[in-house]
Amino acid sequence: MKQFYSCIDALLPAPQPEQHEVSKKKATKEGGQIVFYGAEEYRVVKHQPFILNKLQRTAGIDGVVFFTIDQFCYGQTFNLKLLCDILNSKFSVHFAREDISFSSVKEVEEKFITLSAYFHAFRRSSDISQEEILGIVS
Amino acid sequence: MSNSFSFEKGFAVVGADEYGYLKTLRKEIFSITKDVFKLPNSEPEEGLNNFHKNIKGMALGELNKLRIELIQRITAECDVRELVFKAFEKRLLGLLGPDILAQKNCNLVLQPPGDPNPSELHRDAPANSPYELVAWVPLVDCFGTKAMYILDIKNTEKAFEFLNSNPTNWTGFESYAKSLAMTPKVSFGEALIFHTGCLHGSDINAENETRVSLNIRYKNIFSPSGLKNQLQFFSPLRVSEVARLGSLLEARELKK
Numbered sequence: 001m002k003q004f005y006s007c008i009d010a011l012l013p014a015p016q017p018e019q020h021e022v023s024k025k026k027a028t029k030e031g032g033q034i035v036f037y038g039a040e041e042y043r044v045v046k047h048q049p050f051i052l053n054k055l056q057r058t059a060g061i062d063g064v065v066f067f068t069i070d071q072f073c074y075g076q077t078f079n080l081k082l083l084c085d086i087l088n089s090k091f092s093v094h095f096a097r098e099d100i101s102f103s104s105v106k107e108v109e110e111k112f113i114t115l116s117a118y119f120h121a122f123r124r125s126s127d128i129s130q131e132e133i134l135g136i137v138s
Numbered sequence: 139m140s141n142s143f144s145f146e147k148g149f150a151v152v153g154a155d156e157y158g159y160l161k162t163l164r165k166e167i168f169s170i171t172k173d174v175f176k177l178p179n180s181e182p183e184e185g186l187n188n189f190h191k192n193i194k195g196m197a198l199g200e201l202n203k204l205r206i207e208l209i210q211r212i213t214a215e216c217d218v219r220e221l222v223f224k225a226f227e228k229r230l231l232g233l234l235g236p237d238i239l240a241q242k243n244c245n246l247v248l249q250p251p252g253d254p255n256p257s258e259l260h261r262d263a264p265a266n267s268p269y270e271l272v273a274w275v276p277l278v279d280c281f282g283t284k285a286m287y288i289l290d291i292k293n294t295e296k297a298f299e300f301l302n303s304n305p306t307n308w309t310g311f312e313s314y315a316k317s318l319a320m321t322p323k324v325s326f327g328e329a330l331i332f333h334t335g336c337l338h339g340s341d342i343n344a345e346n347e348t349r350v351s352l353n354i355r356y357k358n359i360f361s362p363s364g365l366k367n368q369l370q371f372f373s374p375l376r377v378s379e380v381a382r383l384g385s386l387l388e389a390r391e392l393k394k
Contacts, residue, residue, distance in 0.1 A: 069369055080392035098369040113359060113385035114239070114374050121363040 002032030002062040004094070007051050009067045010042040011074065019067045019096075026065050026096035034065065046075040048082050055091050063092030069100065069115070070122060078119040083108060145233060147290035149332035151322050152229050159225040160327055164277045166216045167246070167352075174208045183326070187278050189348040190250035209246050218244040222273055222354055223375060226329055230356055233271060233331070237359040237381045239372035249284070249340065249349035256340040257286070259312050261294065262355075263334035267368075269361030274330040277350040281323040284345040288330070288338040293318035297337055334364075 004027045008019040020037065027034045036058055040050050048071065055061055064086065066072075072079040084105045086093055094101045102108050108115070143150060154160050168182035177192050179185030193201060212218065219240035223230060230238070249256065262272060274286065289297060297315040304310055315337055324330050332338065334355070343349055357363075359374065359381065 068367075077392055080389060081394070084393050095369075098367065100369060109386060109389050111374075112389040113237075113377055113381055114369065116385055116388055117359045118363075118369050120360075121368055124362060125365075 002027075002030065003035045003060050004030070004032050005051075005055055005058060005061050005064045006034040006037035007064055007066050007071070008037065008039045009071050010039040010045055012067065012070070023065045023067055023096040026094050026099065029099075030063070030065075030092070030094055030101060032062060036061070040071070045071070048072070048079060052082065052086055052089065055086065056089060061091065063094060065094045065096055067095075068097040069095045069118065072115075073119050073122045078115060080108070080112070080115075143229065145331075145333075147292070148294070148336045149288050149290060149322075149330060150229075151324055151328055151330050152226060153328050154225040155228050156225050157327050159221045160275070163216065163218065163221040163225075163352075164326070167212055167277060167350075170211045170215060171208060174204050174211065183278060186350045187347040189248060189350065193250065205248065209243075212246055213243050218352060219354055219375060222275055222329070222352065223356065225275075226273060226331065229331060230271070230273070231376075234356060234358045234361075236376060236378040238374070238376040239357050239359050239368070240375040241355040241371060242373050244352050244354040247349065247351050247353070249343045249351075251343050251346055251348065253343055256342050257338075259315055259337060259339040261335055261337045263364055265365040266334045266355070267357055267362060267364035267366075268333075268335055270334045270355050270357040270364070272332050272334060273352075273354050273356065274324070274332065275352045275354070276324050276326055276328075277352065278347065279323075279325045280349055280351065282321065282345055283341045284343050284347060284349045285321050285324055286330070286338055286340040286351075287316065287319040287321045288332060288336055289315060289319050291333065291336060294335065294337045 006020065006023045006027070008016060008023065012019065020034070024034055038050065038054060040048050051064065055064055072083060083093060083102070087102060087105050087108065092101065092103045143152065164182045168185055171177060171189070172179070172185060175189070175192060177185050177189070179188065223238070223240060247257070263270060297311065297318055300314045301311045322330060356375070357372065359377070
């Protein structure tokens with residue numbers, strides 16, 4: 001059975017147990033189980049400096065299950081470099097909420113158009129939310 | 139394709155460009171329905187129209203269990219999104235452009251005569267994207283209360299003006315909206331394609347045949363998404379060469 005690391009979204013208001021439940025389901029679908037879990041410190045979610053090191057330092061891990069692809073959208077650009085670095089380090093990458101999996105950089109490149117479109121839609125709605133908040137407080 | 143096609147109202151009943159795809163789809167869906175519900179009929183049209191006769195007396199729990207099994211099997215075994223798209227490809231490409239996302243799972247609705255749970259009056263956007271289209275595809279001829287009702291964009295706005303002035307009067311809103319609605323006849327081989335901003339719903343089926351219909355959503359990859367997570371609900375169906383090349387270049391830059 002494959003061993004997965006679960007990396008939940010530190011910014012999401014959804015309670016952690018809910019995120020774990022969905023990630024566990026994805027791990028099962030991919031023929032494995034969650035054996036460790038963690039999350040990025042919320043001050044650095046834009047760059048996600050924790051996860052790759054953590055995967056490399058944890059023995060016996062086959063891949064990582066992120067709760068959502070939003071975790072790669074908190075910076076100014078989609079964090080494609082990290083996604084490819086994880087894959088190049090021979091870990092599979094899974095997104096639980098979206099039910100999407102990648103096992104190679106080639107696969108990411110083939111599907112990048114939808115990730116890019118999603119990133120821009122995500123940024124657009126974040127910008128609108130910020131404008132709304134600023135509109136309310138001003 | 140008729141030259142008189144207009145989408146100004148926010149909806150249109152259109153004939154399939156390729157009828158054969160719908161015939162294949164209906165045959166596949168009927169075969170699974172026959173298997174799940176142990177139907178005796180051999181012809182799709184007759185079997186689906188008379189579906190209700192074979193579930194008479196079935197407990198609601200059992201019916202729901204089989205309905206879920208049917209939807210799961212259709213999702214797993216039939217390429218609904220591709221077949222429906224191919225059937226109406228010219229219209230959909232004309233309305234949405236060449237880069238298309240399709241809903242991952244399509245919805246199947248079985249509405250036997252007298253079923254007390256029709257689809258309530260609603261519109262999809264918001265929360266769905268206002269840049270999205272719904273293809274409502276009947277697998278049997280639908281007319282009268284066996285069909286669905288819809289309000290065009292203008293009348294949808296009128297209905298919402300009523301609701302804005304009477305925010306607690308849902309019953310009044312519903313009857314006012316229904317007075318503005320149309321119930322187009324949609325035969326097998328046609329689809330009602332409508333904008334997600336149009337109010338729509340269905341009444342209790344008072345005809346003596348079961349309504350069996352599919353509904354599936356399409357949008358352009360690059361159009362703004364609604365509140366729903368685009369990657370969760372949609373996956374790509376068509377990608378133009380320009381978009382493919384653009385995404386490869388963007389990916390190369392971001393990997394640096």
